[in-house]
Amino acid sequence: MRRVRSTCKKWNTLSRSRSFKKKHLGVQAKLATKEKEFMVVTMIDYKVDLMSVNFEGELLCMKRQGTLVTPDASDQIYVSQVIHCDGLLLCIMKDNPRVLAFNPYCGQPRWFPPTTDNSPYINAYSYALGYNNSSSSIAKSYRILSFAMVDYAEPKVVELKIYDFNSSSSWRVLDFTPDWFIYSYSHGVALKGNTYWFAQPRNSETPPSQGGDPCFLLCFDFTSEAFGPRLPLPFMWGAEDTVSLSNARDDQLAVLFQRVDTLQIEIWVTTKVEPNTVSWGTKLFLSADMRTLTAPIQFMFSYCGPTFFIDEDKKVAVIFDKSKDLRRRRNTPYIIGEDGSSLKEVDLGESPNKDLEPLVCPYVPSSVLLK
Template sequence: MPNLPKDLVEEVLFRVPVKSIRKVQFTCKKWNTLSKGNFFAKKHLGQDILATADKFMVVMMMDFSVYLMNIIEREAKLISLVEVDVAIVLHCDGLLLCITKDHSKLVVWNPYWGQTRWIESTHNSQRLDFHSYAIGYDKIIKSYKILRFIDPDFPTPFVEVKIYDLNSDSWRVLDVVPSGQIYHYNRGVSLKGNTYWFGREKPSQSGDGCLVCFDFTSERFGPLLPVPFEWIYGDTMSVSTVREEQLAIFFMRRDTLMLEIWISTKIEPNAVSWSNKVFLAMDMTPLVDLGFRPGEGKDASFFIDEEKKVAVVFGKDITEEDREINPTRNVVYTIGVDGSYKKSYLGESPYKSCYPLACSYVPSLVQLN
């Protein structure tokens, strides 16, 4: 093996899929050094992305472990953090922010390089699981940052906002407050370096639904952004990204179980516009509906495939006999704009309250120095 010509070794390594590159790096020092070079990485990532252009690469958290998946079938368990139980995973520009099960530790992780950056979690005495997190970057200097704030409904109307800069390796307190109410179980999504959450106007319990954005460049929350429907307290809402360019909103009404998915045509921290036609609309009542109940405090995890015209939603199973949630069975629902509906099982789970979470993923060359 050590005597193989460099061009032959490169040809072999170029054929290794991204999800297996970490195993290659443990083979020998020569292969490890070669696979970590920027020239090789750029060429390798380019080939792998082209080869999988017709599939989604999805990072999924299930049973407190992190997996790499295609659109439905689990492909490989990501190996760098197998010893850590992960409760939340967020994606930004090829980096993953993982929050541990006990919410006491943060780690930024680049699965392609196998690099991790553990971050000291400074916090006060409030319950850690009521913190909200986001990851983004300053678009001027491309500095990656982490945002953390306390849900203002717990235990008193108080907001503490802190930001961590990976360049300076330090936390700072920000004198800002969210422009709208953001529940701690509503995961935000990173898009073009900013993070967007579904929220509502405060302080009214029946305040209108809206989007709330945090701009990591200005380190400020933007104005409330409108959504293309009327939201009532208890309706299910969630956000996702489309090709890292657009925002998608999942909306299911509490009273009618009518499901709608909308896609933005323009999205910025201070402005949003929506397509004049809904991407997907379906009445879920005749079906064995999705494995969560509107308003129960569980964030729907989903993504869409515009080309195949389907939405993929992760949740818990519903028993056909009494239409009750089976909390020990994880499932994925594939819903077509043509009204088609398919349920696939992801396996039994010993964790009743651990709902599967998924986000799209594109490998990155970012180094976590």
Template sequence: MTTMISNLPKDLIEEILSRLSWKSMKAVRLTCKSWNNLSKSEMYIGKSTREGQSMMIAMMPHNLYLMSCVVDVDPSIEHKGQLSFLHNQVSISRVFHYEGLILCILKDVTRIVVLNPYLGQTRWIKLRFSHCQQRFDMFSYALGYEHKESCRSFKFLRFIDYFYKAPETKFFWYEIYDFDSGSWSTLDVTPHWFISCSSDSVSLKGNTYWCARERTPENGLRDHIICFDFTRERFGPLLPLPVNVTDHDYGIVTLSCVKEEKIAALFQHYASFDSEFEIWITTKIEAEMVSWSKFLRMDTKPKIFFPDTFFIDEEKKVFMDVGRDYEGNWDYDYEYPKTLIYIIGEAGYFKKLDPGLPNQNRWPRVCSYVPSLVQIKKLARGKRIEQSSLEKHRFDQNMLRLAEIEIDTLLEVRLMVIILVICRSRTLRRVEFWKRSEMLLEPYGNSCIVMPILRDKETI
């Protein structure tokens, strides 16, 4: 007698479906209503992720790829395939993970996209204004949600904090997008902190955290963290890191999320010869308070240069990092170092895995991933709220100021190029060089960014 698959025990069906690739999930959901409901259950998601398995999303030039890493005596990597929710014409510049959702910052600077890879849902958001990416992306980004009784109300935060040459040129603009209303609004923020535009954020329980520093610090190092509360739409106070960055000469601080419950902070020295690092994990964290406990302290030789991403396995006392193999055999003139995954733990545990990512002229971008059933709402037709006259006025004023900064910065970049061309002449002595440079820079005064550099040169 033949048994129909629909008559099999529920546990057995869950086990069978959990072994299918994510590419097959769409077909599974369309098979029947019971399978569709089963694929959207928390129990099924738990079975689809094996014990000891860490999910990661790697950014390629035009798309995202899902991988899983199993940490064991003999660790391994499995490629789950391409996340085919974005067409190949879309080029991604940055990627962030927020509690099961992926935020993609595109090279097309007119929009961003938020997606749930597990459910196959996407939400495209048109930015109010684009920005010049010829040099670098000056904006910081975050995704979070407001806590409501029935559901989560998602919001997207984008801000620029420009403090490049002198206090009189400072400019900051914090704006937030509401997924429910489809509207943008400018936040009334006067920051006493500074968040670097290169600082990646981490999400925890709907809020977002960054490494930050005081607005006018003595050392200029990022020695605090700060939280943005999406429910109140405001920043909390600067919260202390567990290690005094200055006293320990830790110049690099990187944050990571641990099982959507805690935040880990990795401290590393700037010095290329110093291979010591520490990792601390929060024991309690809220928007306005934090406490820490030490997780791991290691000394790796050769030194591993940590990028913006690392992952923690608290139970196994190991952490994983995606970086470059600067110790391998490669030709600097013709190729880039291979991307590797490093697994480091106590008692000298050290493993290297090749994830099979292509060598690129950029640091590998990988983020952790935890499958989620969080729904991304589509904007209802006709629900977009019209901007108020006050918001339109704020927008116009900020756009004028931003345009002034873009023009000033572009002029300085061009001047630096001219000066560097002059520097090519090895026979040009310091006095001659200074006279020529002074003539070029006279209209811009001492605020020009290259002046301090020039004065430090004895001979060009």
């Protein structure tokens, strides 16, 4: 779209019209369906890319469609967090306290003030993007949630703030004291305007696998601006197990679970999910024994929760993590087949920071305009 706009003034004006964007996205969707490809957003070494993905046989083919740059295309933008919702991306800057929201297809950025100034716990803040789902609302009202939960501080830090795109000139503090905990590295997933996380009982010393309170799914409802009840998961989590969430079929959730004792991977997909209720399929989407697939290396995905996406037509899962050698220096998507008996790796290059996990999330373009 940026190349189109630079052609001439007429194309620049036309390409920014809402009708043109809708038509363009419709054509793109038809082409993607024909080619059996879809879009994902990746964040690798603080750089954000929009990628098209398809499978040629059992091979993963990823093609860069665009890279996040400043509005005047003069410089690369580096981010520490990226969140997708309804075709919009929310980016938390790596070396800048401001927050950026934009539509990659419309090239329309909007900057927001920082949520906090000079906080010693700035790295503990997580973000979510959603919108008002009220049936009485004519247009979607987009909102940003910022929260920090720091158990190692004294006194303990619990802070929630919200920013309304339509009415706010500053962040509003939400008065809330949770009896659960969400780690800052836990990746929330936006679905139908709300955001879901994997959460744990607060201050519980006994893991669920040993009889403690079970861990659960938790939703923040952007319409009521409140967290919903604890929602059940289809497995029993242990303290060192790996859990991660992703989208499935645009309106469902997928959850990846790896057991630390057996290294077995399970991926489950919901059949129904709402802020107050969830139900899971009776059959696993995918199951794989990583001890067999990565032998002789006994490979465990990152405890931070590797990000992933699934292709329900091909019955495969693509999991982004570091390489399984001891140095963990290379960014690597792992492709696990339907029956869990095959594993392929794609090398995306060496990373200067072995502790910075690569991120991927499914992306569905839209013509949403930011005010």
